[in-house]
Amino acid sequence: MQSLQDKASEWSGVNRDDAFAIDQINLYEKLGLQTFISLSTNFYNRVYDDEEEWFRSIFANSKKEDAIQNQYEFFSQRMGGPPLYNQRRGHPALIGRHRPFPVTHEAAERWLHHMQLALDSTTDIDSESKIKMMNFFRHTAFFLVAGDELKNPKQGIACKHAAGKPAAV
Ligand code: HEM
Numbered sequence: 742m743q744s745l746q747d748k749a750s751e752w753s754g755v756n757r758d759d760a761f762a763i764d765q766i767n768l769y770e771k772l773g774l775q776t777f778i779s780l781s782t783n784f785y786n787r788v789y790d791d792e793e794e795w796f797r798s799i800f801a802n803s804k805k806e807d808a809i810q811n812q813y814e815f816f817s818q819r820m821g822g823p824p825l826y827n828q829r830r831g832h833p834a835l836i837g838r839h840r841p842f843p844v845t846h847e848a849a850e851r852w853l854h855h856m857q858l859a860l861d862s863t864t865d866i867d868s869e870s871k872i873k874m875m876n877f878f879r880h881t882a883f884f885l886v887a888g889d890e891l892k893n894p895k896q897g898i899a900c901k902h903a904a905g906k907p908a909a910v
Pocket of ligand 1: 881
């Protein structure tokens with residue numbers, strides 16, 4: 742059976758080495774906390790203003806300021822900075838924390854679209870760091886999609902004994 746990491750690689754098109762190239766360099770030391778704050782602010786300004794109502798509504802129960810802080814604290818600690826996220830929120834457990842939300846393939850692409858634009862409009866992020874970060878984001882986004890599908894595993898093909906019977910629900 743394919744692991745969630747394998748599915749993430751297949752669906753994102755990013756292999757594990759590229760996804761975790763963020764660990765070859767300390768991006769937090771290179772970019773600084775303020776850059777992460779700007780990135781998450783740019784990102785969530787776009788998300789909360791998204792013209793696509795279906796995507797915007799996924800965030801309807803979260804306050805923008807809280808979402809920004811959750812994100813930049815997580816990114817900073819994951820990319821070599823102090824454990825601000827863990828101190829305030831505990832273990833990230835990203836699949837569990839995304840459980841209430843519909844993290845579909847389409848939602849992942851929309852999330853990544855906004856993140857690419859946010860990276861491009863955040864000054865002080867060099868292009869090599871952007872590529873590393875985007876590979877990590879892309880792989881993680883599809884890791885979350887794979888986790889989301891565990892909520893509603895697709896029905897397998899019915900065996901011959903089920904022929905003519907209504908599908909199980
Ligand atoms: C794939 C599409 C994604 C969707 C639809 C999505 C959706 C959401 C939503 C609705 C929240 C709640 C906002 C808040 O209160 O903080 C959230 C939180 C969060 N997301 Fe995502 N997300 C996605 C991808 C990602 C990715 C790729 C990452 C990491 C690289 C990530 C990291 C986080 C973190 C750290 C939080 C804060 C969790 C908490 O402390 O409660 N998300 N996400």
